[in-house]
Amino acid sequence: MSAPVTEPSVSPEGTEVATVVRRGRAVLLWVLLLVVGGAVIAVAAGSPSPEEYLHPDGTGQGGTAALVTVLRDRGIDVRVAETSADAVRAAGDEAGSTIVLGNADLLTDTAARRLLRDSRGVDRIVVLDASARTLSLLGLDVSARGVAQEPGTADCTRPWVRPGDRVAPVLWMLVPGNGLRGASGCYPAPAPGRTTDPDALPPTGYAALDLPADGRHAAMTLVGFPDAATNRYVTDSANAGLLVRLLGASPRLVWYHPGIEDATDNPSQRDEGSVWPEWAGPALVLAGLAFVAFAVSRGRRLGRLVPEPLPVVVRATETTESRAELYRVADDRARAARILRHATLARLSRRLGLAPGAPLDALVDAVARATTMPPAQVDALLRDGPAPDEAGLVSLAQQLAHLEEKVARHD
Incomplete structure (x- = not known):
């Protein structure tokens, strides 16, 4: 054994x-x-998001609301434009206006060309963030590179610069091309290996660059220290005074901050990269x-299945009664009727040898043949429909059970 x-x-x-x-x-x-x-x-x-950085109404660290407030207190008429067309219209065709281009992340080459072409009558265009991308969109013969060493004093004679002025932080050093004529730079960067003699080597770039007016554009000032205008750094060094003198030289200042509408209305004719910030991809x-x-x-399954004893044993009838009570409390008779019908359909399909998922019409015909009931009566019983009240739901359950019994007797 x-x-x-x-x-x-x-x-x-x-x-x-x-x-x-x-x-x-x-x-x-x-x-x-x-x-x-x-x-x-x-x-x-x-x-900072493209919408906040250098925005004239931005009160965060990347906004420039503090600088704009000072300009308005000095009597400057500051107007904000989010499209190149609005900027040109606000500046007008006559002198007395300065256009400042703030954050250019959403600027397109089409909008940049329109700005330069239609604003030749203004006093000056100030490019507050003269990055390499912005300079390329504007079509200027100027390149921008990173800062290897902070520049010292301005070392230039411009109306918006005072002797001894310093600016920080500087993001870009601007290098004029060989074909550019009449450009004047401020805040030169010392060349690598420069000696104590200031005339020993020429500067390798400038933190700010003035371009004279020509047939393509009005006089321009390219700025490589955009952060100096933000609420975070405007009070450092001589940032506030220098920027107020630069942007407040005309009685009217049009602050052009390109927005989504401008980028949509003036699509770029060449691929200049995504408008999404650089960190979005990583x-x-x-x-x-x-x-x-x-x-x-x-x-993934971590090892073999381990049987665990249930804390209690629940009878099937208790589970059914509990679910029925939940449906009754929720007054969800339609769902209860649908569950009853679906369960009957599944059992009838198996009993009559129909494939799972067979059409309802095929099942109705098979049940009608097996029970000699009219197909219309069988269809009305098995097809989903509302249960008007609890008595109707009980009657439906009884009719479905009776139908299953008739099919079973036929077998």
């Missing part, structure tokens, strides 16, 4: 250890996701990798 076969048992201690390991792994995963999410948010918060990649890691960790 063979020995009885016994099922392998799992000790309570082993089950408890496995539960602790699973919970610890889940907690560690959520902590990792929180760290990654925090890093993404920090990167996003660290860079952030999306990082978020995607974090999601994939989360999905893999939650989806």
Whole structure:
């Protein structure tokens, strides 16, 4: 006589250890996701959005509301324009206006050409953020490079500069091309290896560059220290006084801050890159990798299945009664009727040998043949329809049960 076969048992201690390991792994995963999410948010918060940076109404660290307030207090008529057409219209055709181009992230080459072409009568155009992209869009023979060493004093004689003025921080050093005539630079950068003799080597670039008016554009001032105009740095060094003199030279100042509408109405005729900030791509990649890691960790089976004893045994009738009570409390008779019909359809399909998912019309015909009931009566009983009240729902359940019994007797 063979020995009885016994099922392998799992000790309570082993089950408890496995539960602790699973919970610890889940907690560690959520902590990792929180760290990654925090890093993404920090990167996003660290860079001002294209709409806020250098905006004349911006009160954050990247806005320029403080500078605009000072200009208005000095009697300057400051007007804000978000399209090149509005900027030209606000400046007018006669002298007495200065146009300042703030954040140019949303500027297109079409809008830039319109601005230069239609504003030749203004006193001056100030490009507050003369980055390489902005200079390329404007079609100027000037290049921009990063700052290797902060420039010293202005070392120039311009109406908006005072002796001893210093400016910080500087982002771009502007280098005029060989074909550019009449350009005058301020805040020169010392050449590498420069000696104590100021005339030993020529400067390699300027933090600000004045261009004379020509047939293509009005007089222009290119600025390589845009952050100096922001609320964060405007009170540092001589930033405030220098920028007030530069932007307040005319009685009217038109602050052109390109917006989405301008970029839509004036699409670029060449690919100048995305309007999304630079951190958007890496952030999306990082978020995607974090999601994939989360999905893999939650989806893979970590070892064999371990049987665990249920804390209590629940009878099927109690579960059915509990669900029925929930439907009754929610007064969801339509859903209860739909569940009853679907269960009857599944049982009738199996009993009559129909394929799963067979059309309702085919099932109605098969039931009518098996029970000799009229097809219309069978269709009305099996097809979804509202249950007017609880009595109607009870009647429906009884009719469905009776129908199943008739099909079973036919078999």
